Amino acid sequence: MSSATLRPLSSWAQNISPSPTLAVDAKAKALMAAGEDVCSFAAGEPDFDTPQHIKDAAAAALQAGKTKYVATPGIEDLRKAIAEYYDRSYGHKVAPSQVVVSPGGKFSCYLAIMAVCSPGDEVIVPAPYWVSYPEMVKLAGAVPKAVLATDATGFKLRPDQIEAAVTSRTKLLIINSPSNPTGVVYSRQELEAVMAVAAKHNLYVLSDEIYENLIYGGVAPTCLATLSADAAARTLVASGFSKTYSMTGWRLGTLVAPAPIAKAVAELQSQMSSTATTFAQYGALAALRETEKTKASLEKMLAAFDRRRLLLHRGLTSIPGIACVLSQGAFYLFPNISSFGLSSMEFCERLLEKEKVAAVPGSAFGAEGYLRLSYATSDEIISKGVARLANFCRALKA
Numbered sequence: 072m073s074s075a076t077l078r079p080l081s082s083w084a085q086n087i088s089p090s091p092t093l094a095v096d097a098k099a100k101a102l103m104a105a106g107e108d109v110c111s112f113a114a115g116e117p118d119f120d121t122p123q124h125i126k127d128a129a130a131a132a133l134q135a136g137k138t139k140y141v142a143t144p145g146i147e148d149l150r151k152a153i154a155e156y157y158d159r160s161y162g163h164k165v166a167p168s169q170v171v172v173s174p175g176g177k178f179s180c181y182l183a184i185m186a187v188c189s190p191g192d193e194v195i196v197p198a199p200y201w202v203s204y205p206e207m208v209k210l211a212g213a214v215p216k217a218v219l220a221t222d223a224t225g226f227k228l229r230p231d232q233i234e235a236a237v238t239s240r241t242k243l244l245i246i247n248s249p250s251n252p253t254g255v256v257y258s259r260q261e262l263e264a265v266m267a268v269a270a271k272h273n274l275y276v277l278s279d280e281i282y283e284n285l286i287y288g289g290v291a292p293t294c295l296a297t298l299s300a301d302a303a304a305r306t307l308v309a310s311g312f313s314k315t316y317s318m319t320g321w322r323l324g325t326l327v328a329p330a331p332i333a334k335a336v337a338e339l340q341s342q343m344s345s346t347a348t349t350f351a352q353y354g355a356l357a358a359l360r361e362t363e364k365t366k367a368s369l370e371k372m373l374a375a376f377d378r379r380r381l382l383l384h385r386g387l388t389s390i391p392g393i394a395c396v397l398s399q400g401a402f403y404l405f406p407n408i409s410s411f412g413l414s415s416m417e418f419c420e421r422l423l424e425k426e427k428v429a430a431v432p433g434s435a436f437g438a439e440g441y442l443r444l445s446y447a448t449s450d451e452i453i454s455k456g457v458a459r460l461a462n463f464c465r466a467l468k469a
């Protein structure tokens with residue numbers, strides 16, 4: 072049994088950082104499977120089942136033989152329903168030809184980056200960032216330029232910070248509002264100021280709006296492409312079904328862009344995934360068409376998330392040494408733990424070991440001194456987990 076000495080794998084394979092959020096989640100799940108009583112704040116997905124009418128529609132499609140390849144950018148009815156959704160939700164008038172359905176919002180973002188960026192181009196990535204952006208930019212041969220906005224500015228980039236990061240190589244700016252990992256939602260005025268910088272330097276903008284419907288406290292989402300005709304021309308809007316409809320495992324994302332860009336994205340997809348799963352697209356169609364049923368499930372989920380958001384925030388801010396912005400979107404809070412003098416990685420490792428509480432270190436998101444806590448979990452876990460976190464913090468300060 073001799074094994075050949077193989078040549079090294081590609082630079083892509085060697086340089087990729089595997090998703091740290093999925094890794095922490097997997098570690099917490101493994102501890103639980105081993106019988107440990109873990110309070111996990113690591114979840115990156117809603118803890119609700121997919122609404123029944125959506126499952127029924129996909130099951131019916133499967134039974135009806137919708138099991139073959141379809142058009143690369145998605146089934147025509149779904150692209151039409153997505154165009155109608157943007158009109159209904161934001162007054163954003165797009166043609167079905169501007170819509171591409173992909174296997175997941177993550178893949179939509181990757182396709183957008185691949186469509187815009189050539190090797191050597193620079194991409195401005197606001198930090199704290201979603202872990203996948205810098206890696207996807209690198210996979211396109213481009214260079215991610217992280218620009219940090221701390222809790223001092225509510226985790227929002229000021230236009231002059233973006234301006235200072237622009238070089239002659241800058242091609243793309245990524246915006247993610249509501250944000251993973253902070254939950255922060257930019258106001259329309261703030262986004263207008265950001266878009267002015269993009270227009271001045273002729274940048275494309277990838278607006279990842281996957282959490283557009285998970286917003287609390289009466290705040291309204293903004294679809295970046297609706298700010299102006301100029302914004303519509305330079306913005307690629309990524310979204311999808313994973314978060315709003317609790318459909319993470321279905322793998323269905325969307326991208327809406329000016330027709331020539333959407334065409335380029337579809338051509339890339341034709342060589343990478345061909346299509347999104349056919350019968351799954353019929354489930355998505357029901358999510359958008361059976362609006363009353365969908366609205367009822369979404370409202371139930373939003374009420375639970377909002378209650379847990381306030382519960383977790385109240386708990387965190389009652390712990391001496393922790394400060395936390397009360398953000399209004401997604402299902403994350405991003406507390407500041409810098410007063411304890413540990414790296415966020417060390418803090419998380421010890422917290423899991425000592426108190427069996429799982430959280431993701433801020434360093435994974437390009438922001439040292441913070442934790443990401445997901446409240447896509449039960450009120451009981453939140454209460455129990457916060458009590459354990461308080462114990463842990465008290466011991467650190469002692």
Ligand SMILES: *Cc1c(COP(=O)(O)O)cnc(C)c1O
Binds near residue numbers: 115177247250281323
């Ligand atoms: C969850 C998520 C996505 C998309 O997830 P998919 O499961 O691929 O649809 C995209 N962007 C952010 C910031 C997310 O948190």
